[in-house]
């Protein structure tokens with residue numbers, strides 16, 4: 001029998017990292033000591049109090065059964081209280097908070113609740129690939145909003161054609177931003193609210209990096225802005241905040257009907273989040289101060305080493321105020337892919353070509369600060385030895 005994939009899978013644009021992944025394996029198999037700056041996954045361990053709480057919670061038989069769909073009230077309350085402490089926003093944990101199996105899960109499911117076939121979804125480019133794919137899975141059409149350096153990597157909403165804005169159902173945003181490491185001020189969120197109100201568009205703000213910021217800067221929540229709670233939700237994740245990417249825990253907050261729509265999709269697909277993990281997440285949100293100083297200090301030092309080194313080599317990179325990414329302009333004469341391949345073949349350094357995050361990412365590569373300072377210094381030494 002011939003196995004045919006569904007069109008929704010076939011239509012997904014080709015995986016742009018496939019080529020570099022293949023090359024990476026080839027080079028690794030030759031015994032080259034690779035410095036992998038390609039993956040946005042913290043190398044630091046989860047703090048001990050969180051692990052201790054999981055151990056205890058795992059032994060409680062009450063936690064071995066199906067959890068509730070919307071999440072334990074203790075976890076949702078901890079999430080609401082954390083949002084109040086951190087952003088000054090008051091949320092009803094029953095109607096305005098939903099637990100997620102990582103925020104990626106919520107982002108992947110939200111279009112199924114609100115996007116009809118043919119609806120337009122506004123998607124930043126470059127951007128986290130899930131916004132585009134989840135739109136396509138729901139039968140929607142992504143309309144890409146280019147994030148350009150001259151505009152601080154914020155989308156220019158006034159450039160969106162009237163006909164597109166009228167057909168748009170949903171807008172994805174993400175600040176602090178992956179992959180550009182750009183930040184948004186509240187004035188931009190105010191523009192977003194006015195735009196979304198005018199065109200009746202649901203705003204989904206991805207705040208995965210709200211607790212990874214430097215030099216004392218504290219990113220704002222989209223929900224701090226007046227009017228935002230009548231049209232939007234925000235995705236939060238414990239992954240980067242507490243070094244918990246493998247645990248799969250996050251939450252969505254905001255407009256009760258949008259939260260409930262997402263909940264209805266989830267009820268039909270998953271059966272919630274292991275309660276022992278929710279207990280550990282509750283411990284994290286209630287008892288650990290964010291941003292966690294030890295995480296920030298580590299990334300800050302790495303950032304300084306790497307930015308200085310790259311600038312000395314003559315590469316174009318800004319010193320980011322947030323996230324653990326560097327968004328680096330490629331030298332003249334190279335495409336993103338060509339430059340990433342050169343770094344891999346000549347220096348054993350893995351970086352992600354910017355066009356993998358969308359066409360508008362062409363001309364850049366992304367490096368993640370998720371390896372030790374010693375290895376970053378080694379990367380700079382290797383870069384100094386090659387010419388481009």
Ligand SMILES: *Cc1c(COP(=O)(O)O)cnc(C)c1O
Nearest residue numbers: 102103104128178208237239250
């Ligand atoms: C890491 C990341 C997420 C997903 O985090 P999980 O909660 O682990 O699913 C979401 N959005 C962006 C932009 C990310 O980089």
